[in-house]
Amino acid sequence: MFGIYLKRELGRRKKAALVIALGLALGIALVITVSSVSAGMTQAQDKVLKSLYGLGTDMTVTKAQSAPKAGSSQGPNFKFDAKSSSKSSQSSDRVMTQGGQALKSSLVEKVSAQKGVASAVGALSLNITKVDGSFTQGKAKSTSGSSSSSSSSSQNQGGPGGSSGSGGGQPQVQGGGANFNVNSYSVAGVDVSNQELGPLASMKITSGKTFTSSQTSAKVAVVSKSYAKSKKYKVGSTFKVSGTKYTVIGIATPSSSESSTDVYLPLKQAQTLADSKNKVTTIYVKATDSKQISAVKKEIQANISGTTVTTSSDLASTVSGSLSTASSLASSVGKWLSIAVLAAAFLVAALLTSSAVSRRVREFGTLKALGWPSRNVTRQVVGESMVNGLIGGGLGIALGLAAAYTVTAISPKLTAQLGSTGGGMGGGPGGGPGGGPGQQSASNTLQIALTAPVSLTTIALAVGLAVTGGLIAGAMGGWRASRMRPADALRSVS
Template sequence: MFGIYLKRELGRRKKAALVVALGLALGIALVITVNSVSAGMTQAQDKVLQSLYGLGTDMTVTKARTAPTANSSRGPAFEFDASSDEDEEQSSDRVMTQGGQALKSSLVAQVAEQKGVAAAIGALTLNVTKVDGSFTQGKAESSTGGQSQGQGMAPGGGTGSTAAPRVQGGGASFDVNSYSVAGVDVTDQDLGPLAGSKITSGTTFTAAQTDAAVAVVSASYAKEKSYKAGTAITISGTEYKVIGIATPESSESTTDVYLPLKQAQTLADAADQVTTIYVKATDSQQIDSVKAAIQKNISGTTVTTSADLAETVSGSLSTASNLATSVGRWLSIAVLAAAFLVAALLTSSAVSRRVREFGTLKALGWPSRRVTRQVVGESMVNGLLGGALGIALGLAAAYTVTAISPTLTARLGNTGGAGGGPGGGGPGGQSAGSTLEIALSAPVSLTTIALAVGLAVAGGLVAGAMGGWRASRMRPADALRSVS
């Protein structure tokens, strides 16, 4: 009886039911869109952080550089032989550690022993500036009182005078190429600068290549310099065989060349030193406690988690994320509240127009609770219909955002150390001042769909409760008075 009457009443009031459903649908669709865009913001930010940290990394340990003193030595200079043969190609490399102050390799074991640490490995980040080119010698020419060289002065004196010779032509032409190098612990590549990349050509390092003259090159740098597996790259006079090409699994690579850690230490004259310690916690819930333990037990170090690094993200990615989480949230609440209120008012108004119907039903013996249940049932159907329409509209909006794929920019600032990136060191140091471009997507999760269904049910209950309350207060006499 309940189902038959419910179906007949909804069929009679199709327009009213559709208006209520559409009102709820718009509010639910907006909630789905805002939630999916916000999830896309988080996903985009994770891509930026993964490109700096590497997959599986929970935090990095670095040490800020000390301020230079007046008597501190200058960095290595470039030296060229200007007296070499003309057009002879010359090249000079400057290799320097990048990011924070160098740490002793023994600290890696200390960090690994801290409570809550699942694994810890060290890495050395370098910056290589390569200058190559050649000198062209000039030619000296002179003139004597308007006469060309060779006539000279007349014996015994004359009117001619010899001018100082002038150098004509000559000069220097040099190209400057700067790129980043990361020393990788080849015994554990699941953590560290190479963890976030996939070998798309050739092979990666083996555990036996701890001090081998081999290299893995990022896909972008390999394309720029025409490197491929099997070719060679020369750094500071040492030739390395390229054994693989690494493509980052998200965003862009912040490191151009990867070497075994010992080889990188030899290049930088930094034996038994690292610039960054990558740490993986046993449990994501213990990250804060692990950070506190490392800072307490290993003094002078800076521990940077992904949450710390996320706070330094700026650019349109940060702006859009703030907009989605703050303005979008309040807008969604306002629209939902308005949709619920409109649905309740329309339901209540519909009940007022059904005075004769409900009064007659009560006169026939329907108790108030049965009348209320009937109104709530109709409102619930309207709410579920609005939920279905809202989910469809929300999915369409999310698909449109993903299909259009607007590009957002992200810039990362310093987190307390010298240089950029995690804690002032790590592979992020090279690109901390650069801009990363991320394509925005709007993924819709099952949680968001469940939220939409819950809102639809809530909207139906709110509207039904108000309408049912009014219907329950009607008396059979009201129906008699409404008879014309």
């Protein structure tokens, strides 16, 4: 009886039911869209953080770079030996640590022993600047053209500003000069015994192989795909750093976003190049429980003085650009806008249901006169509202999924600029490899494609909102219907 009557009444009031359902659908669709875009923003931020942190890394421990002493020079300094040949090739590598002050390797074990720390591993961040090229000696010629000699004998001619011994003409140096190429790249020293944590954790080997635990001192290297392409390296290629030859055993591609490290070496090899035996610049830390990261951070700071502990939330605060702006809008403006629209949809549905009850005075009064109790009348109104709510929920889910699919199909590009967290990192070209989150001295801009994933939780939320909207509208209409008396029906008869 209830089902038959419910179906008949909904069929008689199709337009009213459709208006109520559409109002709820718009509110629910907006909630789904905002929730899915916010989830996409979170995924985009995770990509940015993982590109620096490494998968599984919860925090990093570094030490700020000390201020340079007065009169000391911190800039690159290249020295070349003088040679007598007229044209001589020169090459020099400058290896500098970056990522703050070097820490003793023993601190890695001390960090591992802290409460709440599952594992810790050290890494050494380097920046290598290679300068190679050649000098060409010029020729000293007198203005009269009567003599010509190399610049090395210019003193016998009186020098560039003196007088020529043969004709009295003023000699001038012509030709000569220098042609040098500068190649700067980043290097990360990796603890080959624990590669699941640290700089290589966020990389995927696409060609060749990664390090083995026995290659702690081997002269081998893994290079990033982008760097290998620029240098035309492949598995088996060799290159030299400060006279030491290294063999490429693997090509790595970042699992997410872009990698700021060009070359990966075994930690001991990196320490040898930088003359930093038993030193690391960054300690990567994984907590036993991701919910206790703040507590672990405080534990490390309290027991290991002078260090800077940086978590993913610290790094997230340094991300700027359109990704940060859009994320803020989605989490603040979008959230409150969806709440406002949803509240308005609920209110409109309730008012329309109440208004419809007012127009059904004769119907409900007659039903009560025939013996229907108030609870049956209320149940009838609530049942109709629930059906309207479920229809609105279905339409809202369809609209929300369509909007999310459209955003994913378009995949708008967002930029993320990674600034410094003030940790005092040394920086260098390419941003600090493995130098810890947000520790670049210069801004590093990444482009991230935005998606709008819809989870089952979001769908469940939409269904819950549809039911809630129906209940609110039905409760308001049912309360009004239950207060009607049979006499009201008789008064409405003309």
